[in-house]
Amino acid sequence: MSVFGLRTSNPAFTNYFWRKSSRYSKAKMSLSGIIFKSLFMLVLVSCTAFYTWHLFFAGVNTKWYTAIGALVAIFCSVFISYRNNAAKYLLPIYALAKGFFLGGISAYAHKRFPGLPFQAIGVTLLTFFVMLFLYQWKLIRVTREFRAIVISASATIFMLYFIGWILWLFDIRVPFLWGASWYAIGFNVITAIVASLSLLLDFDYINRYIGKAPKEREWVATWGFLITLIWLYVEVLRLLKKLAIRF
Template sequence: MSIFGLRTSNPAFNRYFWRKHKTYSKSKMSISGIILKSLAMLTLVGITATYTWKLFFAGVEVKWYTTIGMFVAIVCSLFISFNHSSAKYLLPIYAVAKGFFLGGISAYAHNRFPNLPFQAIAVTITTFFVMLFLYRLKLIRVTKEFRAIVITASATIFLFYFIGWILWFLKIDAPMLWGTSWFAIGFNVVAAIIASFSLLLDFYYIDRQVGRYPKEREWLATWGLLITLIWLYVEVLRLTRKLAIRF
């Protein structure tokens, strides 16, 4: 998110992470390379998420799988953020860790509200292609002002979640974030919309780098897309869960 840079809401796509490096090969980034790497990483996410899901419904407590997966993914992201050449080594670990995290939270949601995760997946995939369609046809232009709005909103959302996590660790209730009030639902709606718009920024920066930067940077592009897609899925899952509870 924008906490890592000022050019985009996604840390993988700001100027620092895209600067040139002498050790890279002469091969250039390509859309096909990014797609293949993204599919491979999403497959890893799906495998570990399915495994965690099956453990949950087999009666195994998956709390630690979910928690450790979340923290391992955060650590991997920090390493990638400050040493972008490590992306191709750490991204598979990141994908596996995120799979454990997503599998856990999805299983909990499905246990209380059957099929809710599948609905969230469908909404996430649909949103991805809608945003791609809007971007390719230039129905929404990624202008400097548009980027500034999305970056500011992303940073604000991240700050709210960071404060909420601190309060959660301190055993202090934060119903504005985790509750089912109209304010909490509205916050989730806004967060999901901003996550959707972040996809446009991701497309914009990838579009500008393809054919110009070394092929190794495809791993960073893949990492950036995974961050946004997973963020969008989590927001949609939380939103649908809150609506299910309220109605």
Template sequence: MAIFGLSTSNPAFTNHFWDRPSRKMGRMSIRGILIKSLFCLALTSITAGYTWKLFFEGANIKWYTNGGIIVSLICSVLISFKPQWAKWLVIIYALSKGFLLGGISAYVHKSFPGFPFQAVGMTLITFFVMLLLYSARIIKVTKQFKSVVISAAVTIFTIYIITWILRFFDIEVSFIRGTSWFAIGFNVIAAIVASLSLLLDFDYIERYRGRAPKEREWIATWGLLVTLIWLYVEILRLMRKLATRF
């Protein structure tokens, strides 16, 4: 079962992209995806560091963070409909996400020093733990498993988009963004779903490596970026909420 034609929690990994023929030589490889992912994460770190610097210099970074959200959303939509543009759009996506992450991280670091760095560490640990669980087949990625994770991910993203839009009208959704037990519980569930989404990504990459065209590595890279950035943000938010409440 799939939602909106998705077979994983990331729109990057749909049959829409992989079933299209290509005349170019080469096939998707783990090495290619790894190199591109590290490159894009480096770009994200650069713009994140720049936004971080502006924040602590006293600059207003609201437009940087909101701009990062808007540009990354536009890139995601364009990649969905124009996968042949992925090489450049994924780079723009990575840069724009850096502005968003830099703003969020700097804001949290100001009140809770060191939290962003701890969140990065926890994200990396979670990534390797999920990779180990997948490699050892401790958690099997079945069709039912995919259906549950996809449904949860789509619901969470929809809620976040709605709350983000409402903020432009000065409407704050406290039961999501606050520090109540409900808000913390929602954050915990979102972090768990983000972690499980990595398993779906690993599964799809494994099934299509050596089969999908080489240029589709950019699509796979985009998918991993979506999940890793989402996981980092959820961990950072959860840490902030718990520290504020307790």
């Protein structure tokens, strides 16, 4: 069973992106390779995030840094989706661009609610290790039905955000997306849970292809993992911000 032909909520891990190609080397994908690349990309994200953070508190308007960073990251993701062999070239650009975006929204949140981004980072890391523990000990099994539910939920959330963003351009606010009501907090809780469960799908798909997929696919695996991890951080940050407003 699948939804839209996908086997995971993350587009980086669909069958399309893992099909065999004679252009790849005979070396196989390894867990250590994915971990190393993921850590390196997170360092790049941190560099531009801290830079944007510094500019923000130096009095510089970082609105364009944040917006352009988000647009460049989206462009890189779309391009990698169709040309996944370019992942090793575009992934560093994606990471740097995402850092500008995260630095901008995190600095703004910190100015209004001091320490909030650091709390969000802590919750994100804790969630990551909890999900890894649940997957490793098979306390939650990633079945086809489980994948279908997470995929459907992720697709629905994406569409709601997309529609909300279009309406926002016309100065129409969707309360449960951008507000701080209990409905908005409830929606954020749901999105954070779905993002957390998406980590399980990513772990499962990477585990399936360790030692099987070409080593070059480590870049694609890293890209997919970053998408989920950053999504989780953003959702946690938004949730904590809404809770801070309410309380």
